[in-house]
Each structure stands twice: as structure tokens, then as C-alpha cells.
């Protein structure tokens with residue numbers, strides 16, 4: 001069994017994907033081919049946003065969003081402690097200071113009460129200028145943008161949605177990639193919408209930010225490619241990836257998102273009396289980048305992970321340590337403790353899930369978990 005079986009997805013979509021890729025070869029336009037613009041239009045329509053600017057990765061998408069607003073040295077950027085490294089790496093790479101904020105044990109997302117405390121602490125300390133919050137939509141569920149935006153408004157913070165894991169997720173009818181001032185997503189192969197390499201995109205309704213991002217993504221270009229107005233990056237989504245994503249977006253919309261939600265519900269139904277199953281908040285819809293259960297303690301998780309491995313069932317620990325424990329951030333000013341993140345890091349376990357998994361495979365994994373837990 002695969003943790004996220006991309007080969008099975010390819011086998012299903014092979015005729016369309018092969019045709020789309022061979023069209024790129026026939027046309028010979030490997031960078032900035034027509035498919036890139038077409039995909040951007042499809043994605044902006046899907047997310048309900050005026051602009052979608054594709055780029056080379058989800059990491060670059062965060063970086064470009066920060067660059068568009070001139071975030072850098074002396075700025076505090078609030079980030080959840082429990083997330084992938086890139087959420088905090090990009091503000092730090094631009095010279096800003098990531099300020100870690102503990103998360104909610106239920107949703108795994110940034111805790112708005114803790115955010116308020118961190119912002120106030122930073123304001124009182126007076127060393128950094130609070131500038132932005134990057135809320136990551138962990139495991140497919142959007143963060144609590146209503147509360148986050150309210151705090152951001154009171155403290156004049158920019159809200160950046162890190163939607164790397166939540167493409168297709170929603171709050172009510174509003175889709176991921178449309179929250180806050182600007183959003184960044186990833187098309188890493190195992191993401192809800194993934195390509196066959198690295199890729200990402202930025203979404204915004206802000207015309208000025210969109211124009212700046214288009215420039216920063218191509219060496220700070222001005223009127224043309226050889227007119228360089230600012231220092232930028234080389235960060236483009238190539239035409240082959242765009243062509244693959246066009247096909248995959250269609251399958252994602254037609255059935256994949258619904259299928260993965262059915263499988264997640266089945267897991268929860270089977271497992272809810274044995275382990276702590278993931279909570280989807282009222283009115284929210286997840287895109288299930290991960291199906292993450294919680295165990296009693298580290299020992300129980302370790303035993304379960306080993307037993308499942310012996311049965312041929314792969315699992316992952318997202319994440320084994322909070323950002324405040326990463327060596328790269330040693331010495332960063334830290335205002336507090338992170339008890340929820342620390343506990344999650346010891347107790348979470350992500351089970352295999354993807355839209356092409358069968359119901360009987362989900363049953364098998366769930367029954368194996370139950371038999372280990374009750375042994």
C-alpha cells in the first residue's frame with residue numbers, strides 16, 4: 001500500500017495526461033506556453049480571485065507574497081508553530097523575524113487567542129514591527145480566518161493564507177486560496193492538487209501586488225524580459241506542469257475532492273471510538289491533504305506505527321517537532337511556550353489517504369489500527 005498513490009492516479013488519467021504533455025512537446029514552448037495562462041485563468045476562477053500568478057513552488061509563492069508587500073528586516077511575521085518549515089523559512093529568508101504561535105489541538109491551525117497574545121507581546125517589547133500573519137491551513141482545513149482577520153484589522157497586520165495543503169477546502173462557500181489579503185498554494189506532487197514536479201501559485205485581488213509578483217517572479221522584469229526594475233527570482237511554473245495541472249484540476253473538480261471526503265468520513269466512522277479522529281469545524285470542508293489521528297502518548301504512537309509498518313501500511317508523522325525546536329530558528333526571540341504543538345508532535349500520526357484509495361483499503365487500515373490499539 002502507498003501512502004499517497006500517485007501512480008494509481010496517473011494510470012487512471014494516463015490518456016489525457018499523455019496527450020497534454022505531448023502537445024507541449026509538439027509546440028516546443030516549454031516556458032510560458034499557452035497552458036500556463038490558461039491554467040492561471042482556471043485557477044483564479046476556481047478560487048474566486050481576480051489574479052492567480054503561477055510560480056516554481058509553494059515556498060516561492062509565500063516568498064513572492066511577502067516580497068510584494070516589502071516585508072523584511074525589523075518586521076515580525078506571526079506563524080503557527082505546528083506547520084511545514086517553509087511557512088516560517090520564507091519570512092526569515094527575507095530578513096523578517098518569524099514569531100511562533102501555538103495552535104488549536106482540535107484543528108491543528110493557529111490559535112487566534114494565542115495570536116492576539118503574541119502580537120500584544122511583540123508590540124509591548126517594541127523591538128519588531130508587527131507586519132503580517134501567515135496562517136497555514138493544515139492537513140486541508142482552512143484556518144479560522146474570521147477571528148484572524150479581526151485581530152489583523154485591529155493591529156494593522158497583513159493576512160497571508162498558506163494554502164499549500166488546502167486547495168479545494170472551504171469555509172461555507174468560500175474556497176481556500178481566497179482568504180486574507182493574499183494566498184499561496186503548492187502543487188508539490190502529493191498535495192491535494194499536485195503536478196509532476198515542483199509548482200505553486202499566488203492568489204490576490206490586489207492589482208498592484210499582482211503586478212509586482214509577476215515582475216518579482218521573472219528577475220524583477222519591467223517592460224520586457226531584459227528590462228530589470230528590481231531584484232527578483234527565477235520562479236515560473238513550466239508549461240509541462242501547467243498542462244498536467246489542467247487535466248488534474250478537471251478530475252479534482254469532477255470527483256477527487258468528493259471521493260477523498262467520503263474516504264475520510266469512513267475512516268472517522270470506523271476509528272472514532274478508538275483514537276482521536278480529526279475534527280472538521282462546523283461549516284468547514286477539508287481537502288484532506290492528510291488524515292491525521294492522535295494517540296494517547298508517544299509510546300502508543302510508536303508501537304502503532306511499527307505494527308502498521310509490519311503489516312505493510314505506511315504512515316507519516318507530520319510534524320515531529322515544532323518550529324520553535326528547529327535548529328535553524330535557535331536564538332529567535334520567543335515569547336512563550338508551545339504546549340499544544342509539543343503534545344501534537346508526540347501524538348499525531350497520518351494514515352494513508354488519497355482519492356484513488358478503495359473503501360476496502362480504508363477498512364483494512366482502520367481495522368489494523370483498531371487491532372493494534374486494542375491488543
Ligand SMILES: Cc1ncc(COP(=O)(O)O)c(C=O)c1O
Nearest residue numbers: 057058059084086136164186188
Ligand atoms: C504548509 C506548507 N507550506 C508551504 C509548503 C511549501 O510548498 P513547496 O514544497 O511546494 O515549496 C508546504 C509543502 O509541503 C506546506 O505543507
